[in-house]
Amino acid sequence: MTERHHFEKEYSLLRAELVKMVSLVSDSIDMASKAFETLDRNLAQRVIDLDNEIDNLNREIENIVYDIIARFNPLGKDLRYVVAAIKLANNLERIADHACNFAEKTIWIAQNLPNFVPSQTLKEMFGRVIQMLQNTVLAFSRRDINIAIETWKMDDIIDDLDRKVTSDVENKDPHALVLNVLFSRDLERVADHLTNLCEEIVFIETGRELRELI
Structure with a gap:
């Protein structure tokens, strides 16, 4: 061989x-x-x-x-x-x-605040991050830089939602406010790591920085 x-x-x-x-x-x-x-x-x-x-x-x-x-x-x-x-x-x-952080917080909430209701913005953030992850997996498996670039651009949406979370917590309950913010911070960081992955996918396939191709 x-x-x-x-x-x-x-x-x-x-x-x-x-x-x-x-x-x-x-x-x-x-x-x-x-x-x-x-x-x-x-x-x-x-x-x-x-x-x-x-x-x-x-x-x-x-x-x-x-x-x-x-x-x-x-x-x-x-x-x-x-x-x-x-x-x-x-x-x-x-x-x-970060997924572990979500899980640990979920266990604590289930034990201590079973009536906790996440904000609608936080639910939307979760959905968007899941979509980013699915697209990143697709870009990686297909070696598709176009999907990687479009997924990378979604990070701005996550940042906007992160800033909005604190404004739509019903009745501004302090426990709910803190938990929503903690979850949103973790989600924002997950999105940042996904943008890093998209940048690496583009670099592997082209030898160029993603920002050069936008």
Whole structure:
């Protein structure tokens, strides 16, 4: 087997592990959203339990990348993908951390404030972030820079919704206000990580910064 074949085998393993991590993080955010909507403590706990697997996968991807660079000295697009893989994995791991934050807050609310009602803006934020995540996964799987760019632009909508959350909490109940703001801050950070992922997808495919293509 030639060195190129060995490289392609490791490269395929790296991509497979990234695809697996994308899938797990998507599941984590989706479950966190559903747990929040229904105050389902069991589902929220599943999100927390999944975090260890995602953390381990992040470390595994880092090790594969270091091994590929040390053994094969990749160039061009191969190098861009390998280097970007660590950034992709790190952003995915942080998104999963925020999903855990959602889950932990959901468990606390279910135990202490079972009548908590999230603001309509917060519900819209959750929906928009889920849409961003789905689009980012699609851009990654299809290697489609146009989807990545359009998804990146959605971050401005999330920022606007984040600023609006504090203004539409019914009766300005202090507990509700604080919880809505805490959730919105986590969602805003998830959106930031998704924009980072979109930037990496564009860089992998083109070798250029996303902002240069707008």
